[in-house]
Amino acid sequence: MRIFPIIAAFIASVLVYLFIFQRDSLSGGAESTPATDENVVTSEPSQDAAEDxxxxxxxxxxxxxxxxxxxxVIRGQTEADREVELQSETSGQVISNPLRxxxxxxxxxxxxxxxxxxxEANLAEAIARLAEAKTRIPEAKARQKEAEAQLSEAMINNNASEKLSEGGYASDVRLAQTRAAVSSAEALVEAAASGVGAAQSGIQSAEASVAAAxxxxxxxxxxxxxxxxxESDTAELGSLLLPGxxxxxxxxxxPIKLVGFVPETEISRITLGADARARMATGDDVTGQVSFLSRSADQITRTFRVEIQVPNPDLILRDGQTTEIRxxxxxxxxxxxxxxALTxxxxxxxxxxxxxxxxTAKFVPVVLLKDTNQGIWLAGLPxxxxxxxxxxxxxxxxxxxxPTYQELGQ
Incomplete structure (x- = not known):
């Protein structure tokens, strides 16, 4: 059994004990000297010395x-700024070579x-119908002018008959005939006007058919x-696409978006346009600005969606990567x-x-804001x-x- 290490440890313990707990006695004994002069008066220790x-x-x-x-600091992920699934609006067979x-x-x-x-044949037919409808307009307008001329002639005859009847030179039968002619001419004018409207409606219908084709x-x-x-291959050559x-x-x-969700207790600290920095899972750092701040909370998590727009000209960032956003x-x-210092x-x-x-000692509650390599940032102190x-x-x-004061960082 090795007894020397045990003896050395015991001696070290005794020395530590004497140095720490009997330091005042040792120093007092070393510094005290016997009083040889009876006239020396010993004074009582001062109040400050007692307090110390x-x-x-x-x-x-x-x-x-x-x-x-x-x-x-929040965690989130990248999202494409825009994404769309292109769908067919009509049916037909694909005749183009696919893109990968x-x-x-x-x-x-x-x-x-x-x-x-x-x-294409349907379009040509619609164009022909439009041309045919346009030719009906002049004919309908000619009939309308003819009817208006007949109405004017009938009104002149009717006025003459009324004046002759007042002088006793025309019979009542003649007056009734001229009035009937006026009514007939007015009906022809209305029919001609309807014909013009129908021709114009035919043109509009033909134009709609052309636009649809x-x-x-x-x-x-x-x-x-x-x-x-x-993000996917285009439709294969020869495949049939239906609407949808x-x-x-x-x-x-x-640009690309960084998307995260902020608790409702912290949402008031964020403003649109605020600078943001993110570290990707790959270790890359990117910077951007807050471009969207949701006004509606998620019903389950009670968090608000925040989007940061980040330039991505080299397409280094991909859709769906995790990131830590500051x-x-x-x-x-x-x-x-x-x-x-914490307690x-x-x-x-x-x-x-x-x-x-x-x-005198005083306890002060604090709030931990940030933990860094240099120390911790605390709020709540004077x-x-x-x-x-x-x-x-x-x-x-x-x-x-x-207290004994020292400089920070020592």
Missing amino acids: ANAVRVIAVKSIAREIDSAL KGAFVTAGDVLCELDPATR EKEIERLRISAPFDGLL GACATVIQLD ISAEGNQAHLLPQS LNDAGVLGVRIVGPQN DTAEVIIIGQEYIIDGVPVL
Whole structure:
């Protein structure tokens, strides 16, 4: 059995005990000298010396509050800025070669083209009907003018008959005939006007048929609505598309959106246009601005949707990647202190102890804002505070302390 290590440990323990607990006795004995002069008068220790003897020695720092950017941290994911599934509005067989997913397309590029079949013939027929309807307008207007001329002649004859009848030169039969002629002419004018209206209606109907036939032909070509990437292959050559059939899916990734959900307790801290920084799961950092802030909370989670728009010209970011988002919020006044300064009171409240009035300890509750490599940022303290960082666990409120100050970072 090795007894030397045990003896060495015992001697070290005795030395530590003497140095810590018997330090005053040892120093007093070393410094005291016997009194040889009977005229020497020993004085009583002063009141300040007595108070210092009862005070607990602690180490503190003098901290001044500073404004920090208390960014709001949320987790979210990337989403394409725009995404659309292009569907057919008509039926037909695909006659275009397919484009493979991942291909870049620009607005207006034809993705799917359908067989026109008889649609061009239907358009030609509608155009012919429109031309025929337009030829009926002059004929109807000529009939209307003829009827108006007959009405004018009948009215002249009727006026003459009425004047002759008043002088006794025309019979009542003649007057009745002229009046009947006026009524007949008026009916012809109304019929002619109706004919003109019917001809114009025929033109409008023919124009609608032409527009419908042209629109049906336009629907044969399904084009990309914006610049983007194909997320799926386009419809295969020879396949039959029915109304609602999928042609392709196009997504736009520049710019891209970062989407997260903010608790209702923090939503008031975010404003539109606020700067945001995000770290992707790959380690890449991106920056953007808040572009959307929901006004309606999710019914289940009671959180609000927030979107950040981020430039993505190289298409490095993909749809559906997870990310940690830091949104800039209004700064707070806080103190940067070491973690060792934190303690709990008897009620379990998190806080620190400071050197209060008359050098007595005082507990102050704090709020942890941020944890960094340099220390922790705490709110809830006065603008200037003497915070105890060593010894706060062995004192309570009102206990006198004798602080030794050190600089932060030591």
